[in-house]
Amino acid sequence: MSKELAKGYEPHDVEKRWYAQWQEKGYFHAAATSDKKPYSIVIPPPNVTGALHMGHALNNTLQDILCRWKRMQGYNVLWMPGTDHAGIATQNVVERQLAAEKKDRHDLGREAFIERVWKWKAESGGQIIGQLKRLGASCDWERERFTMDEGLSKAVRTVFVKLYEDGLIYRDNRLINWCPRCHTALSDIEVEHEEKKGHLWHIRYPVVGEPGRFVVVATTRPETMLGDSAVAVHPEDERYQGLIGKKVLLPLVGREIPVVADDYVDREFGTGVVKITPAHDFNDFEVGVRHGLDRINIFDDSGIVNAAGRQYEGLDRFEARKRIVVELEETGLLEKIDDHGLSVGGCYRCKTVVEPYLSLQWYVKVAPLAERALAAVKDGKTKIVPKQWEANYCDWMENIHDWCISRQIWWGHRIPAWFCDHCGAITVGMEDPSKCCTCGSDELRQETDVLDTWFSSALWPFSTMGWPDKTPELATFYPTSCLVTGFDILFFWVARMMMMGLHFMDEVPFTDVYIHALVRDAQGQKMSKSKGNVIDPLTIIEQYGTDAFRFTLAAFAAQGRDIKLAEERIAGYRNFCNKVWNASRFTLMNLEGFDPAGIELTDLNLSQADKWILHRLNVAIGETNQTLAEYRFNESAMGLYQFTWSEFCDWYLELSKRDLYGSDSERKKTAQYVLWYTLDHLLRLLHPFMPFITEEIWQALPKKQAEGGKLKAEGETIMLVEYPAFCECRAFPEAAADMEKVMAVISGIRNVRGEMEVPPSREIAVILSSSSEESRLLMKHSEGAIMALARVADLAIGINMEKPEDASLQVAGDVQIFVPLKGMVDVVAEAERLNKEIGKIEKEIDMFSKKLENPSFVDRAPADVVAKEREKLAEAFAKRALLVGSLEKIRTL
RNA sequence: AGGCGCGUAGCUCAGGGGUAGAGCACUAGCUCGACACGCUAGGGGUCGGCGGUUCGAAACCGCCCGCGCCUACCA
DSSP: OOOOOOSSOOHHHHHHHHHHHHHHHTTTOOOSSOSSOEEEEEOOOOBTTOOOOHHHHHHHHHHHHHHHHHHHTTOEEEEEOEEBOOHHHHHHHHHHHHHHTTOOHHHHOHHHHHHHHHHHHHHHTTHHHHHHHHTTOOOOGGGOEETTSHHHHHHHHHHHHHHHHTTOEEEEEEEEEEETTTTEEEOGGGEEEEEEEEEEEEEEEEBTTSTTOEEEEEESOGGGGGGOOEEEEOTTOGGGGGGTTOEEEOTTTOOEEEEEEOTTSOTTSTTSEEEEOTTSOHHHHHHHHHHTOOOOOOBOTTSBBOGGGGGGTTOBHHHHHHHHHHHHHHTTOEEEEEEEEEEEEEETTTOOBOEEEEEEEEEEOOHHHHHHHHHHHHTTSSEEESTHHHHHHHHHHHTOOOEEOEESOSSSOBOOEEEETTTOOEEEOSSOOSSOTTTOOSOEEEOOOEEOHHHHHTTHHHHTTTTTSOOHHHHHHOSEEEEEEEGGGIIIIIIHHHHHHHHHHSSOSEEEEEEEOOEEOTTSOBOOTTTTOOOOHHHHHHHHOHHHHHHHHHHHOOTTOOEEOOHHHHHHHHHHHHHHHHHHHHHHHTOTTOOOTTOOGGGSOOOHHHHHHHHHHHHHHHHHHHHHHTTOHHHHHHHHHHIIIIIIIIIIIHHHHHHHHSSOHHHHHHHHHHHHHHHHHHHHHHTTTSHHHHHHHHHHSOOOOOOTTSOGGGGTOGGGSOOOOOOGGGOOHHHHHHHHHHHHHHHHHHHHHHHTTOOTTSOEEEEEEESSHHHHHHHHHTHHHHHHHTTEEEEEEEESOOOOTTEEEEEETTEEEEEEOTTTOOHHHHHHHHHHHHHHHHHHHHHHHHHHHOHHHHHHSOHHHHHHHHHHHHHHHHHHHHHHHHHHHHHHO
16 A cells, blocks of 8 residues: 655656656646636746746745645636746847857848747747746646737737827837947836946036136036036026026037026035036936027947047947046146046846937836826735835835836837828827828838837736636636735836736736745845856755755745845755655555554544644644745744654654554554654645655555545645645644653653763663652653653652652653662762753743842733743742752762 | 845844744764664854833834945936
8 A cells, every 4th residue: 555665865756757747637727717716826927038046946936835835725726827028138149149140130130030039939948947847836837928929919019009099108209228238228127226436527618708717517427528518507606606608618529508507406516517418317308408408419329429429439438438538638627536436327138337318219107007006005905015015116106207118129019100201190009000090191110119028027917818808717817816026026017017907907916915035145145147146046956856945945935034045054954855755754664554544533542642743733734824824934834844853753753653563453553543644734734845755755655535526636646635724623732731741751861861971772760750640640641652762661650759869860840850870870970960950940040030029020010921930930949959959969979 | 315124053044022043063972663864962142232112122112333235316
């Protein structure tokens, strides 16, 4: 019936075998309609270019824990998987390939290039999907989606058209963040700011018509002076009153520009005079609007100075800076250079310094969308866990800017807008138009820009389920139950999904959002390839096994705290897997000929140890469910770890051995049942965390035959058996408390053994002297267990017994433990041991008495607390008296 | 500049008003019919600092120091 397990757990073969089987049998597949309650999660779609990193591993482990847990609880679980087309990132990959062939995308042309990207995707894209499978992810792979597939593209187009028709999409010519390497606009949040050391150059601008007079401006970007169209001072700045309205001569360029007054200028900063470059600085742009200044664009789309930069044309931004500084110095117009720290924005894809750049882009007017998205969180329709992120979310929603959605790349959803060459009107529609909607001309050109990748991901919770069609999946699974993600994409993704979900589905996309930590390196830095501080999850999986890795991540996933991953911890949980394995091996070895069929817990005459482990199991079950429901994964993991190792293995397995090896067949059968029952439940509890090892063991375990009518699959895999729930039928609080008293006595004897250095092989005699009949009976009842676990050959139990002179003393509750060490008692060692114990107990006495001597404590603390402290103090006094008495006797020996 | 978070054992981290916890590392002893990836016992912490609230603070509040992150802006 049961088979024997190998001596140690070998993960690799087990993982491969079970994953294939799970998938083949369709256990991951969600029914579009079902009588079961629905539970759904959409995966944060990894980039199609991506490789599994620690962040993915954590993110998907947590999702898988939730999905497996809910599935076992009987929910119809949909974990929707897929990948993101990752516009810029993917285009970069293919462009790099082309570069190696000494070509660029323009050599191929748009169509051929896109074809090439699809080819790349087919051949080497989506590798991360296979890696997620190695992690054990129980996604519904039959439903895997891609943001560029046909259905999702239709959803994108529908959304764009509707937003356009609703007046929520518009074009405007203003400054945007431009990446001169990717050649595209970026939204505000796609720019990563970094503090850098820079300089503040002070430059003299001669005042026109007043030879020898200068104003000094301070700038961090001297090259932008090529595009200056004014200098500004504060309107109330007395130093410069006479200058307002005059002109200064732009050095090197020789253009005359006005001095304007604007209260944007900070009088305290620098010289109080600012150069204004409306085409290359966000603040200057605003000043320019107020004063009707020219916007002089001095760079091309690669950040190279254009014809407007005259003699500097053709120079790169940074090259131009150097030249200009040198030439200013040579002409004596550079007054001084100060060190100055500033934050520099970089492209989040390629880290190139972004350039504020004047261009015509498409925007989403987000204010009306944000309003609902904000209210949904404030009203609790969507709950963000941990709560502290709600403030972050709300803050961002309240200060939201319009979203620049156009990107000047080729890989992505091309904006479905057509310009009429005849009348200039824009035609937007679900079908590609053949003529202009305004003048009917057929001279149409489609917009070449594509949409921001996040535009399509914003639709993910409903586009993956078939929207805009009305599908059974949407009816069953939208809104989704939970979104699990890192805070780094709270704004990029979560906020946008909220806005789109509410606008198009009229319901929030998810009821819970669980925000987990970022996995960082030892310095608390984000792991990144460029920093070279990456630990590869697949290497870890190879080395320690998937289950150990997953358990580690769960154990580390404390709320609101970043994870600094330490490899020793993974080794620790690898050992834990092995422990589970060996406990199971032991169990199976002792279930020879055992059949749980027909046996119920209630029919059995349970021992104290049986009741204790069932009680503790019940507590573990309750806590696991509770902590999972609150997304306290680390507490679930730690609780199960403690139960498994410190209770089931350390105590129950040892206690059960007497029954298993003894001659009482009823006792043996009961122990076998409880052992089987506890392990079976433990494996179920652990399965969401450690899917592979639990399945492997569970398969080897005997099963109760399914009663007629039950689904066959329920007996086929641990994945589909019921997740344990707290049950009064397993609650034995009194028996458990008794057992713990016995355990304290066993620990007391072991303490003497350990401290007196009595080798485990040496059998000893022990006398237990109780102070009450009740505890004497308890000890008597448990003498077998005490003898076995403390390795006692000869055990005497009585009330208020005399301590033999040459015996060591230990105290456990109201039981005195005498360990006669005939002839070999080392007086010095025993005295030392007793002194140590007395020291410990005196610390306690000290603490308790101080408390109780404090009248305000006695008066003001709750009565039960005071009573409890009194009891503890009395107990400690008693214990000390015994120890001191023993010490005195020893000294007289 | 504002916001958030974090300073707990040698290391990596939990915990969170009523005697300080785990893993690893450390010490001593162990082939006890699952496991040396193990067993038993043990050592190790004025919980970053200073004030406050409280009968009681590692926990709550304020300030300070150190570290990290986010947002904004800084010519």
